[in-house]
Amino acid sequence: MAQPAVVTMGTFDGLHRGHQAVLAEVTRRARAAKLASVLITFDPHPLAVVNPAAAPKLLTLPAEKEAPVQAAGIERFVLMPFTPEVAQLDAEAFVRRLCDEYGMRELVMGYDHGFGRGRAGDVELVQRLAREQSFAVAVVDAVRDNGQPISSTLIRTAVAHGDLESAARWLGRRYSIRGTVVRGAGRGRTIGIPTINLEAPDARKLLPPDGVYAVQVRILESGARILESGSRIQTPDSKLLGGMMNQGARPTFGEQARALEVHLFDFDGELYGETVHVEWVRRLRDVQAFPSREALVAQLERDRQAARATLNR
Amino acid sequence: MAKPAGPTSHDVVDIVRRALGEQRVGHLGTLDPFAKGLLVLVVGRATRLAPFAADWPKTYEGVIRLGVTTDTDDLTGAVVATAPWTAITPGQLADVIDSFRGAYDQRPPAYSAVKIEGERAYRRARRGEVVNPEPRPVEIRELEIVEAAVPDLQFRATVSAGTYVRSLARDIGAKLGCGAHLTALRRTAVGPLRLADAVAPEAVTQAALQDAAVLVGHMPRRQVDKKEREAVVHGRPLRVDPIADSRYPIAVFAGDELLAVAEQVGDLLKPRVVVADD
Numbered sequence: 001m002a003q004p005a006v007v008t009m010g011t012f013d014g015l016h017r018g019h020q021a022v023l024a025e026v027t028r029r030a031r032a033a034k035l036a037s038v039l040i041t042f043d044p045h046p047l048a049v050v051n052p053a054a055a056p057k058l059l060t061l062p063a064e065k066e067a068p069v070q071a072a073g074i075e076r077f078v079l080m081p082f083t084p085e086v087a088q089l090d091a092e093a094f095v096r097r098l099c100d101e102y103g104m105r106e107l108v109m110g111y112d113h114g115f116g117r118g119r120a121g122d123v124e125l126v127q128r129l130a131r132e133q134s135f136a137v138a139v140v141d142a143v144r145d146n147g148q149p150i151s152s153t154l155i156r157t158a159v160a161h162g163d164l165e166s167a168a169r170w171l172g173r174r175y176s177i178r179g180t181v182v183r184g185a186g187r188g189r190t191i192g193i194p195t196i197n198l199e200a201p202d203a204r205k206l207l208p209p210d211g212v213y214a215v216q217v218r219i220l221e222s223g224a225r226i227l228e229s230g231s232r233i234q235t236p237d238s239k240l241l242g243g244m245m246n247q248g249a250r251p252t253f254g255e256q257a258r259a260l261e262v263h264l265f266d267f268d269g270e271l272y273g274e275t276v277h278v279e280w281v282r283r284l285r286d287v288q289a290f291p292s293r294e295a296l297v298a299q300l301e302r303d304r305q306a307a308r309a310t311l312n313r
Numbered sequence: 314m315a316k317p318a319g320p321t322s323h324d325v326v327d328i329v330r331r332a333l334g335e336q337r338v339g340h341l342g343t344l345d346p347f348a349k350g351l352l353v354l355v356v357g358r359a360t361r362l363a364p365f366a367a368d369w370p371k372t373y374e375g376v377i378r379l380g381v382t383t384d385t386d387d388l389t390g391a392v393v394a395t396a397p398w399t400a401i402t403p404g405q406l407a408d409v410i411d412s413f414r415g416a417y418d419q420r421p422p423a424y425s426a427v428k429i430e431g432e433r434a435y436r437r438a439r440r441g442e443v444v445n446p447e448p449r450p451v452e453i454r455e456l457e458i459v460e461a462a463v464p465d466l467q468f469r470a471t472v473s474a475g476t477y478v479r480s481l482a483r484d485i486g487a488k489l490g491c492g493a494h495l496t497a498l499r500r501t502a503v504g505p506l507r508l509a510d511a512v513a514p515e516a517v518t519q520a521a522l523q524d525a526a527v528l529v530g531h532m533p534r535r536q537v538d539k540k541e542r543e544a545v546v547h548g549r550p551l552r553v554d555p556i557a558d559s560r561y562p563i564a565v566f567a568g569d570e571l572l573a574v575a576e577q578v579g580d581l582l583k584p585r586v587v588v589a590d591d
Contacts, residue, residue, distance in 0.1 A: 047557075056557035141415070141452075146504045146531040147368035147474060153558045157577075158533035160556045161563060166533055209554065283536070 002103035006030040009040035013152040014059035015068040017172045018143045023072035025140050026108045039074045042082035049082050057206035064178050095129045106136040162209045162283045174279035181271040196271050198260040210248025214281040214307035216240045241267050244307040248287040282310045315511040316352040328514040350500035351508040358588045359525035366528045369504030372471045375497050377482040379464040382492035385424040386479035398464050398491040409488045414456050418448040422479045451476040526571040529564035542567040546589050550581040
């Protein structure tokens with residue numbers, strides 16, 4: 001039997017300010033009633049199972065949810081596999097499962113939440129089930145920005161159109177991606193602009209439009225590391241490093257592969273194999289092809305100045 | 314505009330029309346004649362953006378008088394009932410005020426511009442009809458009593474678009490059991506706009522107008538280049554990456570210049586309201 005808990009569940013894509021208000025209510029109630037705080041989210045996104053054609057790209061992949069969930073003070077973060085069997089559960093069966101398997105004593109819902117087959121489990125139905133199965137229900141209102149409810153869909157629209165400033169305002173933090181640094185062609189170094197290359201992004205991750213961005217980078221697995229060559233490197237401890245990122249193809253070199261390549265300011269070390277967290281700060285320009293290496297280098301210098309100016313604001 | 318007490322909102326619109334020589338002047342929600350404070354006017358092409366700011370919340374300061382109910386729910390109406398208020402305790406008052414925070418179904422005043430079977434409620438009320446407009450969902454986001462010098466309650470409130478503060482005063486009075494009406498009202502904010510930045514109607518000039526981009530400040534933005542700008546100002550769609558769930562209007566900018574509000578349909582970004590010149 002699970003520890004008695006205050007539970008909320010949903011896709012929580014983005015863990016934006018509206019989600020944060022729901023999680024704050026969960027932890028507040030958990031503290032007040034001395035219960036565990038539990039967030040149950042689904043993987044894959046329910047729409048990817050129910051209606052794959054309508055499934056949106058995601059703001060936060062499952063692994064990217066952990067940090068903001070922890071920051072919200074949630075004790076137990078459950079990734080429930082969203083199988084066709086789960087999709088078939090009606091709201092009543094689903095709620096029973098939450099009580100039996102997760103010790104649910106209180107359920108916190110977002111104002112627009114629906115769950116169970118056909119999203120039939122709306123607030124009214126849940127209130128009836130709560131009376132029958134004796135658990136408490138709290139509904140958390142939307143968090144609004146000038147009257148407009150903050151939603152994952154709204155933020156996905158902003159990101160998809162390159163509006164990282166609005167996305168950050170609604171997320172309560174900058175839009176970001178987590179990835180592993182892989183070996184690149186090393187061409188950056190030959191033109192005096194060393195870069196780190198991120199592994200190809202997960203196809204489910206929503207990326208802003210291709211372009212050159214001012215970014216901030218946090219190295220997640222930090223500390224001294226021994227490289228294969230035997231040399232020791234010291235990476236800064238979870239400090240945010242400024243940089244600029246080229247996202248997309250690299251037409252100057254004739255490659256069509258989509259790539260995330262970051263030039264870090266004030267850092268000159270090797271990061272192969274490290275996990276980094278990259279925050280998009282501002283879109284600086286489109287990706288373009290340059291007639292010559294000199295033209296490319298001159299543009300990159302202008303980009304560096306623009307990115308530094310943005311980051312220093 | 315900083316509207317003084319006295320004129321109707323429409324009077325202010327007329328003053329500004331004449332001062333600017335511009336026929337297209339609208340507003341983002343009236344203020345009753347007795348009320349003063351921020352009246353947001355939209356001028357010229359910006360009038361076409363007004364619907365996008367229709368959901369902006371509004372912040373008010375005012376005074377509720379307990380014990381007297383009027384037919385207009387404000388001080389301009391006829392007294393229809395009086396009741397003692399002296400037995401109300403501070404605790405009772407705090408509980409009642411608390412209970413109004415959040416969403417509730419609110420009945421607009423009988424003297425209001427809502428329509429009943431196609432006719433304005435106030436027209437029916439003036440003919441002596443008993444008017445009971447349908448309640449509608451509103452949200453009281455913030456409500457605090459700044460000073461309780463009973464029977465007068467000085468309050469501050471932030472409410473959803475469509476909320477009648479007169480109704481709120483009436484409903485607070487009803488719940489306290491003594492009735493109440495609104496004796497003063499001042500609007501201090503509408504969405505991101507503040508009364509402190511407003512100008513007096515007679516002082517309005519072209520230079521006092523703000524950039525219409527403020528009306529779309531809550532929307533996702535798309536930056537376009539010169540070539541795309543050309544298409545957008547002529548109302549032609551842009552090809553963009555499709556997104557699975559595109560249901561929000563998108564503000565299209567070239568640099569700081571607002572070009573249009575667009576809607577994404579599949580992989581096309583279609584300009585719906587164009588405000589920039591060729």
